[in-house]
Each structure stands twice: as structure tokens, then as C-alpha cells.
Amino acid sequence: MNQRTRQRRFERRKARVRKKIQGTPAQPRLTVFRSNAHIYAQVIDDIAGRTLAAASSTDSSLRETLTSGSSKAAAQAVGRLLGERAKSAQVTTVVFDRNGQLYHGRLQALADASREAGLIF
DSSP states (O other), X not given: OOHHHHHHXXXXXXXXXXXXXXXXXXXXXXXXXXXXXXXXXXXXXXXXXXXXXXXETTOHHHHTTOSOTTSHHHHHHHHHHHHXXXXXXXXOXXXXXXXXXXXXXXXXXXXXXXXXXXXXX
């Protein structure tokens, strides 16, 4: 499978997922972006267009403890940090936007860790 076909499949998955999901003030959207080197997560209210909480493997509080930003351990740390920050912003329930990625590996580790931190989705 060539690069163009892979990119096209990713874009179709991403559009299919985003068509069904929208963050509201009562239930904001938890979106995850995964690069080769790091992982980023945000809790977004799409109606107001505001980011309520955010965490990433590039945060200064996590950089000291992580050896790599692209591991499952880093994704779990980001998920825990995001859960804590969302709870401090009075957010308990979210909808999960996997952003076209497959629910596996680092994405699943982040989701499980944020659930353990208190987010419901």
C-alpha cells in the first residue's frame, strides 16, 4: 500500500469519526493527536470554541520523568495528567475523539489512564 492510499484511508476514517462527535459544554470532546515522537490530548468545548484542558508528552512536568514521548508509559502519564486537569476544570464526562487513529496501543493507554483519573466516556 503506498503513502497516498494510506493517507486517504486515514482522512476518511477521521472524517467518519468527526461527523458523529461534537463537544458540548456538558460533555466536551477529548481529542488525541499522536505523532511519531509525542502524544497530545485536549478537552474541547466545540460550541464555545475553547480548550478546557490540555496535556502532552512535551509538558515540562512530564519531561523530567519520561524517557521517551512516544511510549505507552508516556501516553499513560499524559492521560493521568489530562484527567487531573479536566477535573480541576469541573469536567467529568467527555466524548472520545480518536482523530482517525485506531483504538490500540498508545491511544488505548491514554484513554485507560484518563478513565482511571476520573473521566467518564
